[in-house]
Amino acid sequence: MELKEKILKGHNRQIRLSRLLAKVGYNTPIGKLLRLVFYYLDGSILLKAWRDFLYIRRDNIGDKFFAVDQAIMHSSHSQVKELMQVEPQLRGNDLGIIRILASSYMLNNPLSLGMNGNEHTGVRAVFLQALPDPSAQAEFLGQLVDQSLSKAATQNQLHIGNDLPKMMLAILHQLVFQISLSEEEITASAAYIKGLVLSSLPNFVSKYLLSFKTAPNIRHRQRLIERYKQSPKWASYMQIAAQYQLNEHQIANSIFDMIHIAGTAGTSALLGSVIGVLCLNDSLRDDVEAEINAVWDGNNTPSGYAIEQSTLINKVILETARLYPPVRFVSQLTTERGTVEIGGKQCPFQKGTRLLGSIFTANRDPQRYQNPDDFDLTRDFSDIVSWNGEGHERVCPGRSLSIGIIKMFCLYLLKNYQWNSFTEVKWDFEKVTAVTPNNLVLQGFAHR
Ligand code: HEM
Numbered sequence: 001m002e003l004k005e006k007i008l009k010g011h012n013r014q015i016r017l018s019r020l021l022a023k024v025g026y027n028t029p030i031g032k033l034l035r036l037v038f039y040y041l042d043g044s045i046l047l048k049a050w051r052d053f054l055y056i057r058r059d060n061i062g063d064k065f066f067a068v069d070q071a072i073m074h075s076s077h078s079q080v081k082e083l084m085q086v087e088p089q090l091r092g093n094d095l096g097i098i099r100i101l102a103s104s105y106m107l108n109n110p111l112s113l114g115m116n117g118n119e120h121t122g123v124r125a126v127f128l129q130a131l132p133d134p135s136a137q138a139e140f141l142g143q144l145v146d147q148s149l150s151k152a153a154t155q156n157q158l159h160i161g162n163d164l165p166k167m168m169l170a171i172l173h174q175l176v177f178q179i180s181l182s183e184e185e186i187t188a189s190a191a192y193i194k195g196l197v198l199s200s201l202p203n204f205v206s207k208y209l210l211s212f213k214t215a216p217n218i219r220h221r222q223r224l225i226e227r228y229k230q231s232p233k234w235a236s237y238m239q240i241a242a243q244y245q246l247n248e249h250q251i252a253n254s255i256f257d258m259i260h261i262a263g264t265a266g267t268s269a270l271l272g273s274v275i276g277v278l279c280l281n282d283s284l285r286d287d288v289e290a291e292i293n294a295v296w297d298g299n300n301t302p303s304g305y306a307i308e309q310s311t312l313i314n315k316v317i318l319e320t321a322r323l324y325p326p327v328r329f330v331s332q333l334t335t336e337r338g339t340v341e342i343g344g345k346q347c348p349f350q351k352g353t354r355l356l357g358s359i360f361t362a363n364r365d366p367q368r369y370q371n372p373d374d375f376d377l378t379r380d381f382s383d384i385v386s387w388n389g390e391g392h393e394r395v396c397p398g399r400s401l402s403i404g405i406i407k408m409f410c411l412y413l414l415k416n417y418q419w420n421s422f423t424e425v426k427w428d429f430e431k432v433t434a435v436t437p438n439n440l441v442l443q444g445f446a447h448r
Contacts, residue, residue, distance in 0.1 A: 003056070004052075008061075014070060017035075017070055021348075026351070046067075050431075057073070058361060062344075070353060075361040075365075076362060076368075077363070077383075080358065080359060081362070084357060084392065084394065092352075100114065102198065102203045102206030103203060104214070105214060106257070107218070109257075112258065119244070121244065122244025123254045126255070127258055131175075131397060132175055134400060134403075134405065135308055145171065149412055149413065153417065157444070168268045169186050172263045189264075192260060195213060198217075225253060267326075269324075270321055272438065273435070273436050278410075287312060288312055288410065291313065298415045307407050310410070310411070318381040319376065319381075321386040322381070322386060323363065325360055325363055326435065327359060327396075329357065331354055333352050334349065334351060335351065419443060423439065423440055425437045425440050
């Protein structure tokens with residue numbers, strides 16, 4: 001069957017499911033089973049053709065359509081922005097579109113994204129304490145970035161998909177815990193992130209049938225969170241946690257996820273895309289180099305001032321995050337049942353239905369961005385949704401740190417390092433991996 005037909009037939013079945021769920025109940029065993037079947041049916045297409053899936057449903061059905069476990073997908077910029085601003089927001093334990101069904105992979109601690117009420121407020125207070133201001137910590141951050149790039153220089157190449165996540169893991173553990181991970185720990189953490197998709201399988205499949213894959217990752221998580229408790233920063237995090245009656249298990253696991261999922265996966269994907277953009281656009285790279293020369297002489301580490309004055313790099317990062325958002329979906333739950341118009345039909349939805357916001361399509365919405373697929377630094381970025389918008393309780397707490405880290409990489413890469421050539425720069429819009437040119441390699445990578 002042709003892809004388009006498959007995607008649209010799948011949606012017709014979703015419409016029928018909405019009526020069926022109204023009869024059999026959303027959270028009854030049969031309702032849950034039906035939704036799980038649909039989750040994997042749509043998921044099997046999304047895995048291989050995620051962008052086509054979104055665009056075909058949007059173009060043929062409308063800005064709102066059903067997807068995966070009977071979730072209501074919102075695809076326009078205005079809808080996604082509105083969804084993000086709902087307060088308070090009720091969440092399930094979902095990582096965007098992915099439902100975390102194998103809680104064993106997370107040592108039975110929900111993602112902070114899946115927490116609500118006091119637990120969520122407390123965990124966020126700890127995050128905000130743990131994440132440094134990149135300008136205030138510019139010297140330390142500069143040293144960490146330089147150390148990471150020096151390592152890549154000794155291997156004479158920088159591989160976007162393989163090396164950047166490892167660099168980010170080392171840097172974030174230093175910034176958050178002042179601990180230095182061994183090569184083995186970094187490799188194990190990178191494997192943990194790669195294995196995340198295994199947490200969307202039913203728990204018994206992930207934990208027992210696939211234990212040869214999941215058990216080493218889970219053991220690594222257990223060992224690493226014990227190390228966190230030895231960190232000189234630990235007591236200060238637990239002091240905040242105590243104010244919200246949160247325990248060590250919750251804090252260590254939540255920070256593990258903050259570093260591995262939100263921090264490392266998100267920031268290395270965006271940094272990879274920024275490097276890809278700079279490789280492809282010589283005149284932009286020249287302009288960025290000119291800005292770097294104006295703010296930093298290349299001696300010592302760049303100052304906080306250099307980070308703040310890198311305004312062109314800032315725009316490059318924001319526009320790259322618009323075109324290639326590392327986080328593609330946000331998710332929340334409805335608190336009431338109701339009806340929704342989808343494809344011209346009134347469809348019932350039940351309390352607890354997931355509302356998904358598609359950041360990728362929002363960022364390329366022609367109603368919001370002129371020539372949305374073009375790279376254009378003159379845009380108004382004031383309401384960019386890539387970091388979950390601004391001014392509400394669920395915004396990304398790592399926004400300024402992630403931008404600061406990427407700026408620091410740009411400063412070092414273009415001023416103190418060089419490469420002879422690079423391989424093809426290609427963003428994969430089919431396989432549902434990170435939107436970043438994972439296979440890009442900077443060859444002949446060396447110190448200047
Ligand atoms: C240092 C790097 C980063 C850290 C430490 C970090 C941390 C976090 C954390 C802890 C959350 C969950 C907040 C909560 O539960 O209330 C979050 C949410 C989010 N982050 Fe980040 N983040 C980083 C980088 C990024 C980047 C580079 C992007 C994209 C450009 C991004 C986009 C988002 C989005 C869209 C959400 C909301 C997800 C949702 O609500 O479902 N983050 N981030």
